[in-house]
Amino acid sequence: MPQEFSYEELIKMGAQPVDQEFSFEELQGMGATEVSEKPRSIFRKAGGFLGDITGVTGVARGFGEAAKIAKAGLTGQPIPAPSISPRRFAGSAAKLGATVAGGLAAAPATIAGRVVLGAGLGATFGGGEALEKEKPIGGVAKEAAIGAGIGAGTVGAFEGIKYAVKGVPKLLSYFSDTPEEVLQRQFDNPELAAKTLKQVKVSGATGVLDDVQNAAKILRKNLTQQWQEGAKVVINNNVGGRVGFTQNEIGKLQRVAGDFGIDLPQNLSKVSVKEALELNKEINELFSKRAIRESAQGVIVRKTKELVSDKLSKFSGVKEFMSNYAGEKQVLDAISDIVKPYADSPITKSTALARIKAIFNENRPAFLSAVKDLEDSVGIPLLDKAATLSILRKAPISGQRLFSQFAEALFFPLTSPRFAALESRVAGRFGKLPAIQPVRTLVGEGTRRLFRE
Numbered sequence: 001m002p003q004e005f006s007y008e009e010l011i012k013m014g015a016q017p018v019d020q021e022f023s024f025e026e027l028q029g030m031g032a033t034e035v036s037e038k039p040r041s042i043f044r045k046a047g048g049f050l051g052d053i054t055g056v057t058g059v060a061r062g063f064g065e066a067a068k069i070a071k072a073g074l075t076g077q078p079i080p081a082p083s084i085s086p087r088r089f090a091g092s093a094a095k096l097g098a099t100v101a102g103g104l105a106a107a108p109a110t111i112a113g114r115v116v117l118g119a120g121l122g123a124t125f126g127g128g129e130a131l132e133k134e135k136p137i138g139g140v141a142k143e144a145a146i147g148a149g150i151g152a153g154t155v156g157a158f159e160g161i162k163y164a165v166k167g168v169p170k171l172l173s174y175f176s177d178t179p180e181e182v183l184q185r186q187f188d189n190p191e192l193a194a195k196t197l198k199q200v201k202v203s204g205a206t207g208v209l210d211d212v213q214n215a216a217k218i219l220r221k222n223l224t225q226q227w228q229e230g231a232k233v234v235i236n237n238n239v240g241g242r243v244g245f246t247q248n249e250i251g252k253l254q255r256v257a258g259d260f261g262i263d264l265p266q267n268l269s270k271v272s273v274k275e276a277l278e279l280n281k282e283i284n285e286l287f288s289k290r291a292i293r294e295s296a297q298g299v300i301v302r303k304t305k306e307l308v309s310d311k312l313s314k315f316s317g318v319k320e321f322m323s324n325y326a327g328e329k330q331v332l333d334a335i336s337d338i339v340k341p342y343a344d345s346p347i348t349k350s351t352a353l354a355r356i357k358a359i360f361n362e363n364r365p366a367f368l369s370a371v372k373d374l375e376d377s378v379g380i381p382l383l384d385k386a387a388t389l390s391i392l393r394k395a396p397i398s399g400q401r402l403f404s405q406f407a408e409a410l411f412f413p414l415t416s417p418r419f420a421a422l423e424s425r426v427a428g429r430f431g432k433l434p435a436i437q438p439v440r441t442l443v444g445e446g447t448r449r450l451f452r453e
Contacts, residue, residue, distance in 0.1 A: 054099040058084070058092025058132060091131025098124035115155045122151020161430070168427040175411070176420035179360035182387040183424040190425035192384060197421070200388040208385045209339065209353045212371065215378045216341040219332050222377075223325070227281070230321040235274050238315045243271040249307055253279075256304050259297060260286055273315055280308045280322075288333040331377050334370035357389050391421035 051057035062084050072079045098121050108114050126147020130140040169183035176183075186193040200208060245253065245268045257264050262282045265275040283305045292298055312318045335341075339352040359367040368383075375382045413419045 055092040055095030055097075055128060056099075058088060059096050062089040062092065085134060087134050088132045091128040091133075094124055094128035094131065098128070111159050114159065115152050118155030119148040119152035122154070123148035125151070165427040165431050169424050172414065172420035172423060175414040176417050177415075178390055178393075178417045178420055179387075182360050182390045183420055185384055185387050186391070186421045186424035187428035187431070189384075190428040192381065193388075193421070193425055196381065196384045196388050197391070200385055200392070205353055205357065205389055208382075208389060209349065209356050211380065211385060212335070212339050212356060212374070212382055213341040213352075215374055215380050215382060216332065216335045216339060219328065219335075219374060219377050220341075223328050223332060226328070227325060230325060231274070231277050234277065234315065234317050234321050237317050238273045241273045241315055243273070243276045243311045244269050245271070245307075245311070252300065252304050252307065256283065256286070256301060260292070260301075262286065273312075276308065276312050280305075280312055283308055284326075284329065288329070290337055328377060331370070331373040334366070335374045338367055338370055356386055359383075359386055360390060391417045393417045 051060075065084055069079055071077075101121070108117060123144040124147070127140050127144035129147075130143035135143070166187075169187045170180055172178070173180040173183050203210075250268045253264055253268065256262065262279075265271045265279065271279070283301065286292055287298070287301050287305050292301060309322065312322070338355050340348050343349070343352075355364075355367055356371075358364050359371055371382055371386060413423070
């Protein structure tokens, strides 16, 4: 009748631990029979792989053996022979240390720094793996060198891909007939682009126009408040100050007032700072209108504008106040010419909408500049919303013959603006991926095992 003995009973009977490996055929010759093992699930396999390459499994096993030895010593039982040697434990510890360092270390700012870091981690993994297999010192050095090469090569490959994907928006722009800047915005900020796409799908092109017009109204409101506050400061700083105009200058002012119906101060020989500021504002409003600015009468309006501004510039704080206000006013004037924020007629709105859709066209740089300046002033991503209108277009199958239609359908992922935008966002996200050091480490170690085992 066969009898089973525990490990401790075998030790008491004089048995000695034997660290010896046998082939399957030798074990069969000793009477061993094959035992079918239940296949592990994909999750257990993945967990085992990760635990092995990171050194977690080996270190945990080493601590487990140490705990058994400590327990045996405390209880007076025979101390069992460890199943993991110090060299194997050191290899696992080295791999675990490299895993932790790779996860915590910030990726260096330069490509060379990232390559060196990849080489160092690869060498540590390679050398640690060799120690786990109890290879001689020469073998450990060889595996460390190979690991360093694979680690550096993996980082180099990631950097190469990162550089290559930068050209995706330009390439897709050519095939999809979509403005390059539109796709570049999808690439640069894929999260914002995806969020904006959802919003524009709901609001439509009219919603984008409403956003731009409302932003222009916000800017106008802010400018009005800015003018009132700034003018109050200037007036208080120049109490008693007066502006005087000569008879020739008064004639120019009266001509502009007669042609355009603006109000003039009663005594142009002694104009207060407050009156001069209001006069300057009215003349600037006239000059901001394109119809006046580009007409023959625009010459006298411009000269009068320069005259009043020059008179006011001699007072304290006026130059700074007018400079800040004028910059924002130019933004408002430019966008008002394009989208007419206070016009409600269908024809005007249709024209404004067409201009918003065309701002990324190569022949519309003024439109693009105006919307960008408005975006900077109010802090709303208007250009991203306008760009989204360009990618909502569908790529029609226009071929007349079956072969042409088949070819267009085959290349649809390249020619469709929507697909081009999606691919640009994916490329943009991938472009950020190499900054994650653990991803590089995992790929590098997986590559090393693929070729070295």
